[in-house]
Amino acid sequence: MRPVADQQAAATDFPLADCLLAVRLFTQNPDSLGGICLRGFGPVRDALVEKLVGALEPLGPVLKIPNSVDAERLLGGLDLAATLRGGRSVWRPGLLEMAEKGVLLLPMAERIDENIAAHIAQAMDNGDLSIILLDDGMESDEAPPKVLMERVAFHCDLAGSRDLEAVAALELSSKDRVPKLRSMTRKKRASLAAVAAACGIGSVRPLLFAERCTIGHARIAGHDKIANEDLQAAVRLVLAPRATQFPQGEEASPPAEDEPSPSDQDTSEGDDQQSIEDIPLEDLLLEAAAAAIPPHILDQIEGRVRQPGKGQGGRAGNKQQSSRRGRPKGTRPGVPGSGRRLALIDTLRTAAPWQTIRRRESGNAEPGKVHIRKADLRVHHFEERQESLTIFAVDASGSSALSRLAEAKGAVELMLAEAYVKRSQVALVAFRKEGAEVLLPPTRSLTRARRALSALPGGGGTPLAAGLIAARQLAEAARKRGQTPTIALLTDGKGNVMLDGSASRTGAREEMQGIARGMAALGISSIVIDISPRPRPEAAELAEALRGRYLPLPKAQSAALVAAIESVGKAAMA
């Protein structure tokens, strides 16, 4: 929709200088700005973080929280050793308590568990705790948990930055030059609110951050009144990275009404008599917002990537609670066995406070003996990423097969290119002549897929029924492994070879319908992509029998295919 030149400007126009400015503003007022997210790992960020931590340490504790932290350590809990030794409960404060009035440093923030993120968010809401998120995400849909992103003022992207000297030159001990400036006029607030609305930002938090950022910027710059550039900085630093739509001047909604707070009167700069320059101001700010939207946000706005859904989004396949493997998700009461593993430490921790009583009860007070009851038992509980499997069943018959195959190949490769992020697999079945063949068993490997695809032959009759059966077998096997299969059938729906290899159009059609209905009954989700140049009812009928989606794509394009298949796959996982 937008000219290419604009996009390029956006890609380079959120430079390191703004990130450094954000870091300065944050160090000046860490509590009220919530925190900062620094995306893009590399030497520049390492240097910047070192500097930032150095500046924050004199102000309060700076605690690094490893990704493997457990909720118990975060929130505090029973000190096992001390409790056993002392015969009474000894509590140990959690990291959140220790970090009060300080800063948490969160490496690999895009991988933080939502449960951990929720605890941190709560602690931020309840006290003076700010956070530094180090986001190592590379793909557009890899990002730290939304609850945390929402609570930090600045989202900085350092991925393209290479200027180590600029970081080295950054001065973070700057004292406010105009410390008295504390609030802004209603008009200026309204213009910030209008920009937020134009950018599609619903939450009020960013507005508060933008206001504080404006004031902070004015103080650093030594303005005794809020200047346009202060507002522009806030728009660039706080609002633009949160845009969910591309701001357009005309769409800007009327200024939100907000009551001037009591503090407005005493230290407010100027007054409301600047309506003449307010009109261009809004345009000015919108322009600043438009230019500063970072590229990965643009991707999301323009639908080049799937919008992350709830939580952390669909980047790594859906999650499944599991008692056997995956990422540890804490423990719960339960008896070990049938694959559940005993969580020894938590079991002991549950038993520890009762030891004095139990020793007395049982008359066995031998030191070093721990009395454990069945109710104390705790088992591990893991989270496994549920893998998705997309099975491409491609009609390789006839003369037009070549172009379809090329598109199918493109779609398979596009899906695989994201597979290492999303933990999804792809398989490929081709049917032609007398039967169907699994050309690519379920895999995540691009290298292997490429080799299989390059050998994909075309031509001959259309044994659609055989293709369906082969796809169904793959789907059922995938289910047994705990995967969620989706079948993408690329065909014109005109089967003409029966399972026994005999050629009969009507026979093949009946056979095919029966198989399709059987698959629908199994609840296998599917999509039929009609790739014939002029879509006919056959493929639509097939989709109906499969109870799947029907999508006529006479000029199938790989990217469009992927988008359609993923929407079906997502529904299957939900």
Add this chain to the structure above:
Amino acid sequence: MSGFPFSAIVGQEEMKLALLVAAVDARIGGVMIFGDRGTGKSTAARALAATLPPIRAVDGCRFHCEPESRDDCPDPCTSKRVRKIAVPFVDLPLGSTEDRVVGTLDLEKALAHGEKHFEPGLLAKAHRGFLYIDEINLLEDHVVDLLLDVAASGENLVERDGLSIRHPARFVLIGSGNPEEGELRPQLLDRFGLSVEVKTPDDIDQRVEIMRRCDAQERDSAKFAAKWRGEDAKVLRQIERAKKALPKVKTPAKILRDTAALCKTVGADGLRGELTLMRGARAFAALQGDAAVTLDHLKTMAPLALRHRLRRDVLDETGSTVRIERALEELFG
């Protein structure tokens, strides 16, 4: 049984070079080895670790601290005695649990004496040595997450099981895997300074020589090791000399410009590619006994330092190595 001597490994020059360069300058980071099974990946890594001279460590310290930097040790680490130990070489098996990797509460001590004690994991064992992960592309995601942060920060921070411990964990990460069996997360790839692609040698004579040497080693490993001791000592001297010479190796401004131009042409992401290529070329020059980095050093190291950093274009099947060679040809003729 003695291990296989480093210098007895037939062929695989690129892999050997990458390991040597990583041994000369630890800041380069680890080595990722792509390739089939049975191409001597783990043998080479293990052999190099065994070739290196023993390191000095505080006696009895579970983190084998360097006597000069024992302040970072979470243990009391008070022994006055210094012991020489072999360079640690730790295998991280695929099924490792988090506890096993980062370390956990020592239950026996907690139960018997009511003492809180940290039981170090594999990361602690690998400190000052090598951490080898075979089939790293099949490693579970959450274990990869643990490694990423430790490999970047050089310390292991444990905040779980009621423990709060930090200990140094600086190691050369060596990963190996077959890209056919699954891709590696780009974040993990970036942590590796160098990457090499190994293939089974297709030269018959080389294969015969490999068979002969493996056989000799199996029959009498001590004798075989003795036979190659001289060669291994040469490798060791080469590394020692290079380490000493490294700070003095000059990097001309023109080479820096060439490095930047090359990285720009091939589209290597981020600054890390350039820094690694520069360090790699410098370490290579030091290994060769040269006083300054030349274009030849740069050209040799470019595929190793850059091939895993190129943004992959799904529809372009050209391998990374070919793209780098093309760029080298284009820029430097």
